[in-house]
Amino acid sequence: MTRTAEQMKGRVGRLARLMPSGPSNAARTPFVLLVVLLLAGGLISLLLLNSALNEGSFRLSKLKRETTELTDEQQALQRDVDNYSEPDALERRARELGMVPGGSPAFLDRDGTVRGTPEQATAQPSPAAAPEPEASSSPPASPSGSATAAPSASPTTPSTASAPAAQDTPSPTPNTPTPTPTSSGR
DSSP: OOHHHHHHHHHHHHHHSSSSOOOOOOHHHHHHHHHHHHHHHHHHHHHHHHHHHHHHHHHHHHHHHHHHHHHHHHHHHHHHHHHHHHHHHHHHHHHTOOOOOOOOOOOOOTTTOEOOOOOOOOOOOOOOHHHHHHHSSOOOOOTTTTTTGOOOOOOTTTTTSSOOSSSSSSOOOOSSOOOOOOTTTT
């Protein structure tokens, strides 16, 4: 037994030589410093990430507000386009530009033949535009005469082609003021 005890003491002695005897503060200092640096770096990176997310959130809310404003503006512009595209508004604007409704259309075939009979568009002067051409280019109409009985000008004059033919509406007398149509809502 003594031999085994001596062998055990020899093993313990060899193991004791491998392990340093006494407290070792020099080995713990770099480890503690490394842990503190990692924690500080993680905290700083978290703060930077949080700041970047907040900045993105502010930018997102600003872009949403701009999108809402631009959507409102787009809807207002679409309402304006719709108002200008209404048939009454188009007709009124066409009359202001001196346009008249066209007659029956004529078509050209691929071989050059004409289908239909081409006609020049003619129309009666518009009641709203009638006083201007009559006062400048012809003598004033009598109060008893109607706007359809006004003297006609040459076909090349733009004032003749200033109104579409309105057969179903009665024409007012020249002395009666004609109300101008207005668009609804604006």
